Amino acid sequence: MGGKSRVGTVTGRIEAPKRNALLRVLDWREVEQSQPSEVLQSQAERCMGCGVPFCHNGCPLGNDIPDWNAAVALDEWQEAAARLHATNNFPEFTGKTCPAPCEPACVRTLTDDAVTIRQIERSLAERAWSEGWIQPLPATERTGRSVGIVGSGPAGMAAAQQLARAGHDVVVYERDAHVGGLLRYGIPDFKLAKSDIDRRVQQLEAESVRFEMGVNVGSDVSLAELQQRHDAVLLATGAQKQRRLDVPGADLQGVVGALDYLRHANRLVSGESVESGDLYAVNKRVVILGGGDTGADCLGTALRQGASQVQHFHYKPAPPSARTEDMPWPWWPMILRDSSSHEEGGERGWSLVARGFEGEGGQLKAMRLERVQWTLGADGRSRMESVPGSLHSVDVDLALIAVGFVGVEPIDGADIARDDRGRIAADARSFETETPGIWACGDARRGASLVVWAIREGRDAAEAIDRRLRK
Numbered sequence: 443m444g445g446k447s448r449v450g451t452v453t454g455r456i457e458a459p460k461r462n463a464l465l466r467v468l469d470w471r472e473v474e475q476s477q478p479s480e481v482l483q484s485q486a487e488r489c490m491g492c493g494v495p496f497c498h499n500g501c502p503l504g505n506d507i508p509d510w511n512a513a514v515a516l517d518e519w520q521e522a523a524a525r526l527h528a529t530n531n532f533p534e535f536t537g538k539t540c541p542a543p544c545e546p547a548c549v550r551t552l553t554d555d556a557v558t559i560r561q562i563e564r565s566l567a568e569r570a571w572s573e574g575w576i577q578p579l580p581a582t583e584r585t586g587r588s589v590g591i592v593g594s595g596p597a598g599m600a601a602a603q604q605l606a607r608a609g610h611d612v613v614v615y616e617r618d619a620h621v622g623g624l625l626r627y628g629i630p631d632f633k634l635a636k637s638d639i640d641r642r643v644q645q646l647e648a649e650s651v652r653f654e655m656g657v658n659v660g661s662d663v664s665l666a667e668l669q670q671r672h673d674a675v676l677l678a679t680g681a682q683k684q685r686r687l688d689v690p691g692a693d694l695q696g697v698v699g700a701l702d703y704l705r706h707a708n709r710l711v712s713g714e715s716v717e718s719g720d721l722y723a724v725n726k727r728v729v730i731l732g733g734g735d736t737g738a739d740c741l742g743t744a745l746r747q748g749a750s751q752v753q754h755f756h757y758k759p760a761p762p763s764a765r766t767e768d769m770p771w772p773w774w775p776m777i778l779r780d781s782s783s784h785e786e787g788g789e790r791g792w793s794l795v796a797r798g799f800e801g802e803g804g805q806l807k808a809m810r811l812e813r814v815q816w817t818l819g820a821d822g823r824s825r826m827e828s829v830p831g832s833l834h835s836v837d838v839d840l841a842l843i844a845v846g847f848v849g850v851e852p853i854d855g856a857d858i859a860r861d862d863r864g865r866i867a868a869d870a871r872s873f874e875t876e877t878p879g880i881w882a883c884g885d886a887r888r889g890a891s892l893v894v895w896a897i898r899e900g901r902d903a904a905e906a907i908d909r910r911l912r913k
């Protein structure tokens with residue numbers, strides 16, 4: 443501890459280096475690279491002149507960012523790692539995948555560029571692992587109460603860890619072969635290495651969490667049976683029901699849900715057995731419809747699989763490159779963001795709407811696209827209109843539909859109330875559903891969201907359940 447403080451040495455924002463784009467598409471290893479300690483400290487120090495910080499307000503986990511940055515700047519890395527873990531169970535997951543809403547809320551952005559908060563978090567978590575500072579923290583006293591958690595994504599994992607550390611017996615039921623939910627089967631390895639999930643699973647197991655894999659609740663075991671086995675049941679089942687495109691030809695072979703495609707690709711990379719090669723993009727002309735993380739992940743995956751061409755179309759116009767008056771600081775700005783996949787290749791098109799797919803013998807061959815324009819109506823809402831004469835055809839072998847998610851996949855045989863957006867109806871503070879003894883959290887409760895929100899929901903739901911079980 444101490445000795446190498448860099449306080450007083452101020453520099454500008456220094457982005458983390460990424461591996462060469464031409465070379466990195468030849469493998470699945472992570473794109474982003476670490477920075478030397480001195481660079482991280484100089485970045486942490488840029489945080490120190492802040493009067494009233496807003497970053498932790500921007501962070502869904504309420505991470506104490508100025509606190510751990512102060513410790514990093516003072517070369518007190520172990521202290522910094524402890525402060526980071528005080529609010530976040532898995533900072534390497536967020537350090538590698540989070541869009542970092544803390545950064546646009548950084549006070550420095552009023553006059554300068556934000557502190558590289560996410561990069562410091564990522565490197566700090568990595569250092570904590572390599573130094574052996576992250577150890578299992580088993581409960582010293584058992585409560586004799588038990589909780590069943592359905593779903594092993596980041597929400598289920600965070601809830602399991604918090605409940606086990608509080609002394610409850612925790613069993614996580616997961617229908618997939620491996621733990622992680624969308625961290626494992628949605629997000630590709632080039633963003634998050636799956637070994638990161640495995641080492642957390644080992645930590646959770648050492649803290650007494652039990653995982654029952656390959657168990658589909660609803661068919662392999664009923665929810666009612668889980669209620670018999672446990673004092674509380676938490677549904678962390680995600681919101682993986684994909685929105686389909688309602689246009690002619692959407693049922694052709696080659697028109698595929700983005701998550702089906704990514705799930706197949708991730709299983710292939712991990713060496714799990716997969717079905718036919720239909721979903722592999724090699725030598726195919728690929729079109730991705732829809733933006734967001736899912737669309738960008740499809741792009742990076744198709745490029746790595748050797749697609750002959752990848753086009754990425756959005757139905758909205760390109761967002762502005764900087765904040766506008768209607769998105770004031772410190773709120774999250776809806777500006778154009780390029781993911782690492784966009785640096786690697788592919789072509790991007792805006793204001794283009796799919797009007798249908800065409801095929802031969804049931805196999806996709808082309809799609810019809812129409813250009814649209816967006817205008818602001820008198821009621822302040824934007825309206826989409828077709829541009830006359832702009833309907834055209836594009837040759838395509840594989841169309842990946844990344845147009846969002848429409849809520850949870852229901853559990854067979856269980857009557858759990860959902861809201862009008864297909865999410866499990868559960869109270870925002872108590873996380874209780876309308877069925878006594880059943881709680882819900884993560885994407886299942888808030889709808890498709892972010893890893894950082896899933897961890898937050900898992901922690902909060904665990905706290906609510908713990909309070910109830912101790913009553």
Ligand SMILES: Cc1cc2nc3c(=O)[nH]c(=O)nc-3n(C[C@H](O)[C@H](O)[C@H](O)COP(=O)(O)OP(=O)(O)OC[C@H]3O[C@@H](n4cnc5c(N)ncnc54)[C@H](O)[C@@H]3O)c2cc1C
Binds near residue numbers: 658682735736896
């Ligand atoms: C392709 C893609 C990329 C993304 N990239 C990012 C990103 O870069 N950054 C970011 O912050 N967020 C990203 N997200 C969003 C993020 O992954 C999710 O918000 C987060 O994983 C939600 O966590 P969760 O635990 O609530 O649900 P999930 O991760 O969906 O996990 C739910 C788990 O429940 C299991 N399950 C469901 N039903 C049953 C049942 N009946 N029985 C047993 N098990 C069941 C599922 O198999 C799954 O493992 C991405 C999402 C996608 C689809």
